Amino acid sequence: xxxxxxxxxxxxxxxxxxxxxxxxxxxxxxxxxxxxxxxxxxxxxxxxxxxxxxxxxxxxxxxxxxxxxxxxxxxxxxxxxxxxxxxxxxxxxxxxxxxxxxxxxxxxxxxxxxxxxxxxxxxxxxxxxxxxxxxxxxxxxxxxxxxxxxxxxxxxxx
Numbered sequence: 001x002x003x004x005x006x007x008x009x010x011x012x013x014x015x016x017x018x019x020x021x022x023x024x025x026x027x028x029x030x031x032x033x034x035x036x037x038x039x040x041x042x043x044x045x046x047x048x049x050x051x052x053x054x055x056x057x058x059x060x061x062x063x064x065x066x067x068x069x070x071x072x073x074x075x076x077x078x079x080x081x082x083x084x085x086x087x088x089x090x091x092x093x094x095x096x097x098x099x100x101x102x103x104x105x106x107x108x109x110x111x112x113x114x115x116x117x118x119x120x121x122x123x124x125x126x127x128x129x130x131x132x133x134x135x136x137x138x139x140x141x142x143x144x145x146x147x148x149x150x151x152x153x154x155x156x157x158x
Contacts, residue, residue, distance in 0.1 A: 036115040036150045039088045040123075043106040044138065044152065046084055046092045047125045054094055054102050054127065055134045064102035066094050088114050101129040121146045123155075 057065040084092035088108055095103040104125040108118045123146065124139040138155035 032115070033149065036117050037152065039108075039115050039118055040146070040150055041152055042086045042088050043092075043108070043123045044125075044154065046086050046089045047104045047106055047123075047136075050084060050092055050094065050104050051125075051127070051134070051136060054104065058102055058129060058134070059132060063098065064094050064096040066096050066102075088118065095124075097126065099129075101127040101134060103127055115150075117147055117150055 054065060057063075090107045090109040092104055092106045095105050097103045104127065106123045106125070108114050108121050108123075110120045126137045126139050127134045128137070138151075
């Protein structure tokens with residue numbers, strides 16, 4: 001009588017486990033990169049919320065709404081006590097870039113929930129006055145040590 005094999009041999013199971021381990025070794029770093037990029041995008045969202053009020057303030061006063069602004073007075077955005085932050089972003093502040101415009105500096109939190117390449121890093125969104133309108137440039141590479149592989153397309157090459 002012929003003995004019919006039932007189930008898998010040990011070597012076949014070990015090969016399957018090895019293949020799964022190789023796939024996981026490739027997938028985990030890619031997932032971490034995805035998480036970091038997703039967290040970075042929050043900095044752009046928070047900065048977008050500041051752009052319109054900054055432009056309006058600059059067009060009305062000719063200065064940026066920063067604490068200790070012209071003649072020692074704080075701008076309206078800086079003194080309202082509003083919180084410009086998020087789940088991963090600690091603060092977003094307006095930085096004077098007179099006379100050409102205003103910059104927005106976004107700082108990431110230093111909590112375990114923030115991806116380590118972003119923790120406590122800063123992103124600068126440079127605003128340039130074009131005679132009543134502003135152009136904004138994400139300046140992550142020059143203003144911080146955030147590796148370019150985590151920057152969204154809008155920031156790459158600026």
